[in-house]
Amino acid sequence: GAVVSQHPSRVICKSGTSVKIECRSLDFQATTMFWYRQFPKQSLMLMATSNEGSKATYEQGVEKDKFLINHASLTLSTLTVTSAHPEDSSFYICSATPGTANTEAFFGQGTRLTVV
Amino acid sequence: QQQVKQSPQSLIVQKGGIPIINCAYENTAFDYFPWYQQFPGKGPALLIAIRPDVSEKKEGRFTISFNKSAKQFSLHIMDSQPGDSATYFCAARRQAGTALIFGKGTTLSVSS
Numbered sequence: 001g002a003v004v005s006q007h008p009s010r011v012i013c014k015s016g017t018s019v020k021i022e023c024r025s026l027d028f029q030a031t032t033m034f035w036y037r038q039f040p041k042q043s044l045m046l047m048a049t050s051n052e053g054s055k056a057t058y059e060q061g062v063e064k065d066k067f068l069i070n071h072a073s074l075t076l077s078t079l080t081v082t083s084a085h086p087e088d089s090s091f092y093i094c095s096a097t098p099g100t101a102n103t104e105a106f107f108g109q110g111t112r113l114t115v116v
Numbered sequence: 117q118q119q120v121k122q123s124p125q126s127l128i129v130q131k132g133g134i135p136i137i138n139c140a141y142e143n144t145a146f147d148y149f150p151w152y153q154q155f156p157g158k159g160p161a162l163l164i165a166i167r168p169d170v171s172e173k174k175e176g177r178f179t180i181s182f183n184k185s186a187k188q189f190s191l192h193i194m195d196s197q198p199g200d201s202a203t204y205f206c207a208a209r210r211q212a213g214t215a216l217i218f219g220k221g222t223t224l225s226v227s228s
Contacts, residue, residue: 006159034215043205043220044160093159095216104150105209105216107159 006108023094122219
């Protein structure tokens with residue numbers, strides 16, 4: 001199946017700094033990618049929809065100035081957590097779907113962010 | 117408002133048992149219903165998916181049963197093994213290009 005690669009898999013940063021997470025579709029083009037956040041023992045909660053060449057669409061309650069999303073190419077979307085705080089510590093996961101038909105969504109391996 | 121309701125929250129079965137996980141939805145615009153398996157520290161992986169024009173789909177030991185009129189679907193795992201111990205999520209999607217909406221998850225433990 002298609003592969004979505006996420007980097008880094010783990011990151012520890014100091015409070016107040018920014019962290020960038022990359023999501024790449026390795027063998028297909030994705031005009032749309034999705035970013036989810038997952039707290040321990042909870043479900044995946046959609047944060048935003050990343051659209052290639054245009055602004056991301058954020059879910060209600062997600063601060064767009066804190067979670068910057070850039071989708072500069074058809075194979076790469078980035079999520080930057082700005083001025084990170086301990087409450088931003090979570091598991092961040094991206095997803096992409098090849099093509100426009102109602103096909104399988106592929107997920108990255110996730111990024112464990114710990115803010116100390 | 118939770119769009120996809122999943123139960124039970126946790127499940128313990130013995131090896132060889134058949135765990136059943138249930139999901140219900142309200143939005144009749146949903147037309148794609150996948151099940152994902154997630155191990156700790158990993159991203160979710162697709163197990164099996166179904167569309168509402170089919171009442172049942174089987175892939176290996178995994179079966180989805182779908183009841184369109186009741187707006188419910190369930191996952192059955194035949195001959196469960198300890199390696200099946202993981203968290204399972206049902207999900208739904210309205211149309212191509214939109215995000216999956218996940219249930220809250222079921223933690224399955226299969227004892228040997």
